[in-house]
Amino acid sequence: MKKILMQICLAVGLVTGLIISAQAQMRTQYRAHVPFDFKVGGQSFQAGDYVLGLTNPSTDNRALTIRDINSGKAKIILIMPRENNERLNVSKLVFNRYDDRYYLSEMITPTLGAEFRKTKNEVLIAExxxxKSETMAIKLNK
Structure with missing residues (x-):
C-alpha cells in the first residue's frame, strides 16, 4: 500500500513539474510580424512572422531562439543583457536601419532586456x- 501511495505521489509531482515548466516556457515566447528582411548575429532572416523566446528559460538567459512561423525553421542567437536594463510594459524589437538594410539590435520585454552583438559588417556600415541611420521598433505580442 505504501509503495502504491508513493508511486501516485511521484506521478502527481512529475505531472505538476511538467505543467509548470511548460507554462514558464510559454510565458517567455513572443510573436512578431517583421515586414522587412533583417540580420542578427551574422544570420539573415526574411520578412515574415516569427516566434521569439529564450532557448532555455531556466538558465542564465544567454540565447534566444527565433523561429519562422511559416517555414518552421529556427535559429539560435546569443544575447547580452542590456546596458540600460530598463524593462518596459510594452514588448518590442528594436532594429537599426542603414539604407535598406535592417539589423536587430534589442529585444525589450517586461522580463527581459537583451542586446544583440553587432557584427563587423554592421559596425562598418554604421561608421x-x-x-543616415535610423532606429525603428516593432511591437511583440504574446
Missing amino acids: KQKS
Missing part, C-alpha cells in the same frame, strides 16, 4: 552611414 560609413552615421548620419
